[in-house]
Amino acid sequence: MYFKDCNEFNIDQFLNKKYKFYAHIDENDSKKEKETLKEHTDRTQYYFELIFKNKKLEDAFLKIENTFFDGYSENLSKIFREMLINTVILHDIGKLNPLFQSQKMKNKIIKDKTTLNKYQNVITSKHSLISSTVYLDYYYNYIKTEYKDLTKEEKQIARLFMTLNSHIISRHHSDLGDFESYMSNLNKKRDSKILAINKLIRDEDIDLFNKYGVGLNQKKLDTIKKSVDSALKNIPKEKAICLFIYQRLVYSMLVASDYYATSEYINDVKIASVGQIDDIKEIYDVFKNTDINKKIEKYKNINSNQNEEKSFENVDINVLRSEIFIESEKSLVGNNNENIHYFEAPTGSGKTNSSLNLSYKLFELNKNLNKIFYVYPFNTLVEQTTKSLDNTFGNNKKVYEKIAVINSITPIKQKSKDKTKDQSDDKAGNQDEYEDSDYQKFLLDRQFLNYPIVLTTHVSLFDTMFGDRRESCFGFYQLPNSVIVLDEIQSYKNSIWTEIITFLNGFAKILNIKVIIMSATLPDLNKLLDCDEKTTTLIKNRDKYFLNPLFKDRVEARYDLLDQEFDEDVLFDHVLESMKLKKKILIEFITKKSAYAFYQRLKEEMEFGDNDNALIELMTGDDSIYERNRILGMIKSEKAEQDGIILVATQVIEAGVDIDMDIGYKDISILENEEQFMGRINRSCKRHGIVYFFNLDNHNKIYGDDYRHNNEFTLLKSENREILQNKNFTDYYKRIFELLKRRNNELNENNIDDFFAKTVANLKSTEIKNRMQLIDDDDWSTTIYLCTTIHLEDGTIIDGKEVWDNYKELLKNNEMDYAKKQVKLSQIKSKMNYFIYQVRCSERPCYNDIIGEIYCIFDGEEYFKEGKLDREKFENNIGEFF
Incomplete structure (x- = not known):
């Protein structure tokens, strides 16, 4: 319906019928007929509309229209839609290039060497820039003649999207590139490739296609530039983000549609679905039927009539977990219209299970939702959640096949394939189970995130949202109408927290994304914004849980080693004393070097001292998955329970590692990490846990551009010890937010308003990517x-x-x-x-x-x-x- 009244460009009428133009040939199958340009265009349009329909994108584009065209005539929306669908139809029109036809398609439509040399000198056998030139030429004249009733300001906006679409077309076989650079190249007075191409394809001696309009010239290019500059001048932050979304969304959809169309011709692979969730009930029913969730439901039914404030003194920890599960769901249902939900709950309170429930509940409440992203800071957390989903859905093949892990260490998902009746087990064992077309489907699914449920890392998600590589943008069209569960978002540098929450709010509004941000130490990032964005706090009275003795007093924080003259010998002697208790001891350093050295020293003591029965292990980021699992198994072994164990580790132990230790030692870093570490001690709440903090290595070198490493925010200050004791991180974040706001207003490259007004609004993709990188590249x-x-x-x-x-x-x-x-x-x-x-x-x-x-x-x-x-x-x- 969205494109119902649009005038679609007719390629058959456009191309000169005395020539035959091809889009693709199958070099591995000489007998297969070449694909005509019209056939490929139709296929691409089919997949574009399939994505549009399956991902329910009409609402997103209507919101883009409302953001940019509010108060303007309906004709502006009409030309916007026409230009959008014709971006797809014209994306490969440049393949009429005689050099492309002869060199790539083995189709010599023109034999005259003088003519071919002209193309060789101007554009070689490329086609994308020709396509964008044709598009720009056509729509400049079309707007002028067919939409002459548009006001001056409306024409400027129309030309902005016209030029942006032409840029997208020019880049659909390459990285996204900067729109600003495209505009600069468009208006090179002495060397305008656009004008050179325009003149070439209009050459009447070649006569490739029927003429349209009067052609581009420098004056018209100047008009286009002035229009774009005027449309972008002083645009508010909301429109800048909207423009950024539009560029990435259309680019992603075009590239995906082009890929799918080409794959259909070359590999006979027809894409029928883009990995959306069509029925949440089949997933939710399995989830509700697990033992833990049936117990929560039973508890809920028993306590449903109790209206008075409950007392949680001397209760089992599973009662608190059930209460958090029930309260978070109730708050979500009551605030379903909000886009961003903050879910703050103590370490060990069952946040993962609750977050799964919240994601499925959102689907029940919002019929347009069709995909779920579970996003974590580390691969270890991805692994942990994967195991949880394995336990929940592993016995249900239909549901389990909807889940995929997307990170650097997991192979491309291969869906199981039923054997044919005449395929014996022996025969199947001696041959590849899959055909080439299956592998093509597996690859396309991975490249374009065609899975209903995706588990991935923050780095991977942010690459999809902000990366400037072509591959980075592949899956962007999957974000609309999705639920995104962000775990531990505070893990990354706070220098870009304001940018993160600004973009998340913009994405959520335009693309109908429901975001759940969860952590045990959760900053309310919306307080960094000048405007009042509505969000939901799913746990209203956090103190009810955080100050409950089961969580608050589960671990005693000790500062003996922090308040005395300290070196490694002091720590070593202290640990040796603790070893005599035959407890499970966890020691965390913030550098691998210190961890390795201390581990070796303990091993030598075990070999030559009186502690030859002690188990001593080391876990760092250098360990393989196998080694990590071996160590975790050792910690849970009967010998460790009886004789104790010492685990020396780096910060890899803080999140995503399911261990329950008795005594902890930790080199201080940022306050959130201290809380995460304490979550590894007395996790079961069945005994008394102790953590000793010390100060050995310089944490400033580890955290770099992050205010939290300043001594005023660490355990060196008594007020921060009180915050850790009472779990009152609100006051802690308030002080950090004040510094961040001051930084955001600095008159330099950190200025937040300049970033959105000058960088985002002008679609400087590389600068945006660099600013939004969660982990800085290391050139060494x-x-x-x-x-x-x-x-x-x-x-x-x-x-x-x-x-x-x-x-x-x-x-x-x-x-x-x-x-x-x-x-x-x-x-x-x-x-x-x-x-x-x-x-x-x-x-x-x-x-x-x-x-x-x-x-x-x-x-x-x-x-x-x-x-x-x-x-x-x-x-x-x-x-x-x-």
Whole structure:
């Protein structure tokens, strides 16, 4: 209905019928008929409209119209819609390029060398810029003649979207690029490629297509630039974000539609769905039927008639978890119209299970929703939630196949395939289960996030939202009408908290996204905004839970080591005393170097001292998934319960690691991390836990551009100890917000208003990407691959050298179908993660083999000692970890 009255561009009438124009040929099948330009255009339009329909995007585009066109005539909306659908129809019109036809399509429509040389000199065999030029030329004249009743201001806005669409067309085979750069190139007085192309394709001696309009000239390009500049001048933040959304959404939809159309012709793969949730009931019913949720429902029914304020003294912890589950759901239902919901609950209170319930409840309340993203700061948290979903949905194949993990360590998801009746098990075991078309579908699903439920990391989500690479934008069209559960958003640098919440509010409004932000230490980011954005706090009286003895007094914070003269010897002696208690002890350092050194010292004490029965383990970010699981199993073992265990760790232990320890030691960092660490101690609330804080390494180097590392916000100050004790993080964040607001108003590159008015409004993609990066790139990073042998829990042995050789062979294989190769590569890369380390090298390391920028060392075992990386030997021979 949205495009019902739009005048669609007729390519058949446009192209000169004496020529035949092709869009694609199948180089692997010479017998297959070439795909005509009209056929490809129709296919692309079909998929564009399929995405539009399945993702229910009409409302998003109506909101874009309302944001930009409020108060203007209906004709402005009409031309907006026409230009949008014709962006798709004209995206490949530049393939009429005679050089493209002859060189790419083996179709010599023009043999005259003089004519071909003209194309060679101006544009070679490319087509995207020709398409954008035709689009710009056509619509400049179309607006002038067919929409002459538009006011001057309306024409400026129309030309803005006309030019933006032409930019999107010009980039649909490349990275998004900066719109501002496109505008600069558009108006190069002495060397305007747009004018050169326009003149070339209008050459009457070639006569490629029927004429339209009067053609572009410098005066018209100047008019376009003035119109765009006027339309963008002083636009408010809301419109700047809306324009940013429009650009990425249309670019994402066009690229996806083009991919799907091409894949249909080349691989005979027809996309029928873009991974939306069509029926939440089949998912929600399974979730409600788990043991834990049936108990919560039973508790809810028993206590439903109790209106008075309940007393939670001397209750089981599961009562508090049930109450949090029920209260958060009730608050959500009562505030369903809001887009952003804050869910703050103590560590160990069942936030994951509650958040799953909230995401499904939102679907019951909002019929347009069709996708869920569960987003976490670390892969360990992704793994933990994946296990939770495994336990919930693992026995229901239909539901389980809707879930996919998207991160750097998980292979591309392959949906199970039913065997044919004549396919015996023996035969199936000796052949590939899938056909090339299956692999093509698997790859497209991964590239464009075609899964109903996605588990991913903040880094991956922010790349989709703000990255400037073509691949980054692939899945942007999946964001509208989705539920996004953001866990631990405070984990990343607070220097961009204002930008994050500003964009989230804008995305939620325009794209109908429901956002749940959850944490045990949750900053109300909306307080950073000048305007009053409505949000929901799902737990109204947080103190009812946070100050309950089961959470508040579960762990005693001790500052003995922080208030005395301190060095590593003091810590070591203190830990030795604790070892005598035969308890489970967790020691966290903020640098790997300190963790390794302390671990080695404890191992030596165990070997030569009186504690030869003690279990001592080390866990850092260097450990493989297998090694981490082995350690966690050891912590839960009967021997650890009886004799105690010491786990030396880095901050990898703070989140996503399900352990329950008795005594903790922690090098101080930011206050949120202290709370996360305390969540690993006495997690079951069945005994008394103690955490000793100390100050060894300089946390300033770790956290960089983050106000929270300042001493005034750490446990060095007594007021912050009180905040940690009483879990009153509101006061803590209030002080940080004051600093952030001051920073946002500085008259420099940090100024928040300038960022949205000058950078976002002008669609400077690279600058936006750089500003919104959660983790800064490290130019000194070097990737080292150590060949070792890993034994998994199920008995599987993974030989690092064999994995490396398989990777090399697969890269060299140019006969394998591209999609199949990419799926196989993702499987091998998943195994390669067991053996890869990131280091800083002052010079090129000694290596045995190299692929790209990965340096392989065959004798990797030499750098391990008792199953642990020998950090000192590694750094002496190769480089420094980070």
